[in-house]
Amino acid sequence: MQRSFSCSLFILSLMAAVSFSPLIASGQAAAPAAIPVAKPAVSIGSQGALPQHAAFSAADAQRGSGLFLQNCAFCHGKDAGGGESGPDLTRSKFVSSDKDGENIGTLLHTGRPDKGMPRFDFNAADTKALVAFIHTQQDAFLSQTGTRKGVEVADLQTGNVAAGMRYFQGEGGCAKCHSPVGDLKGVATKYSGLALEQQMLNPKNAVAHVTVTLANGKTLTGPLLYHDEFTLALTDAGGAYHSFPINSVRYKIDNPADAHVQLLPRYTDDDIHNLMAYIQTLK
Ligand code: HEC
Numbered sequence: 001m002q003r004s005f006s007c008s009l010f011i012l013s014l015m016a017a018v019s020f021s022p023l024i025a026s027g028q029a030a031a032p033a034a035i036p037v038a039k040p041a042v043s044i045g046s047q048g049a050l051p052q053h054a055a056f057s058a059a060d061a062q063r064g065s066g067l068f069l070q071n072c073a074f075c076h077g078k079d080a081g082g083g084e085s086g087p088d089l090t091r092s093k094f095v096s097s098d099k100d101g102e103n104i105g106t107l108l109h110t111g112r113p114d115k116g117m118p119r120f121d122f123n124a125a126d127t128k129a130l131v132a133f134i135h136t137q138q139d140a141f142l143s144q145t146g147t148r149k150g151v152e153v154a155d156l157q158t159g160n161v162a163a164g165m166r167y168f169q170g171e172g173g174c175a176k177c178h179s180p181v182g183d184l185k186g187v188a189t190k191y192s193g194l195a196l197e198q199q200m201l202n203p204k205n206a207v208a209h210v211t212v213t214l215a216n217g218k219t220l221t222g223p224l225l226y227h228d229e230f231t232l233a234l235t236d237a238g239g240a241y242h243s244f245p246i247n248s249v250r251y252k253i254d255n256p257a258d259a260h261v262q263l264l265p266r267y268t269d270d271d272i273h274n275l276m277a278y279i280q281t282l283k
């Protein structure tokens, strides 16, 4: 498989932003039998007729939501309703004209690296699950008339500061690594609104470290510069650049911000709103 240079560079810059691993996406349980999901019957708004999405199983959509949270939510929003750097997929014509993953599946495989949409290497089952989730979100959005969930700026003001502080100190485990009067003091001055939310969900300045053991037993340790399914690169203590075919070495990656990625599927919308309300007080 070939990667263009600019694409690799783009993924590299992404890697710095998130601990980005399509590998998280593999290893799913066997899919249960397909349960048809009810389709909304009405058409609303300027979108005209509702999209004719193929039937999918509720289990696929459910699994797709986890994959979406891990891989897509920090750009497209937790509910696919749009985020700071990725468009709203629930209003997307590209999504509404997708019957059975033919648009979305192809796009995931190629990305639009020049436009900020990375490429992914999901297997067929994971792609199907993601498509099922995105279709579900779009159908739900297009069939509802009232308010919608999502990362709207106004939403950021709806949380409860005290509940956010409790979550930070307790269940969220944030206080194990952070202090409101230490490293996070002033974070709400550094970032605001959606940028602050994104930084909280997926901090971009975290640097992962890697230890590589070569075939001759020698080890090298340093900041991870690049990692995909074929290649790994780091700078060593002397600042020299090294890259390796992944199957020729043993390695261990330690990303201190992995905790954030692991938290993503656990947050409820309330947790995020409450945390945001609290974090926004850290001026
Ligand atoms: C780094 C941010 C980022 C990530 C991560 C990301 N996207 Fe995107 N995505 C974008 C941007 C930016 C665009 C718009 C590209 C353009 O303008 O053509 C886009 C476009 C899309 C579109 C097409 C929308 C349209 O109307 O044309 C789909 C579908 C999509 N992304 C799905 C996904 C899925 C599924 C994932 C996770 C597996 C994902 N994206 C991860 C940034 C991202």
Ligand code: HEC
Residues within 6 Å of the ligand: 168, 172, 173, 174, 175, 176, 177, 178, 183, 184, 187, 190, 199, 200, 203, 205, 206, 207, 256, 257, 259, 260, 263, 275, 279
């Ligand atoms: C295992 C350690 C760990 C845990 C647990 C953790 N974080 Fe982080 N967090 C990090 C690291 C590492 C960074 C990136 C380095 C940095 O920017 O300080 C970071 C960055 C951040 C940032 C951005 C700081 C900045 O100045 O850019 C915010 C906000 C944040 N975390 C909030 C939280 C919240 C809220 C929780 C709990 C829900 C949490 N973190 C849990 C390790 C952790």
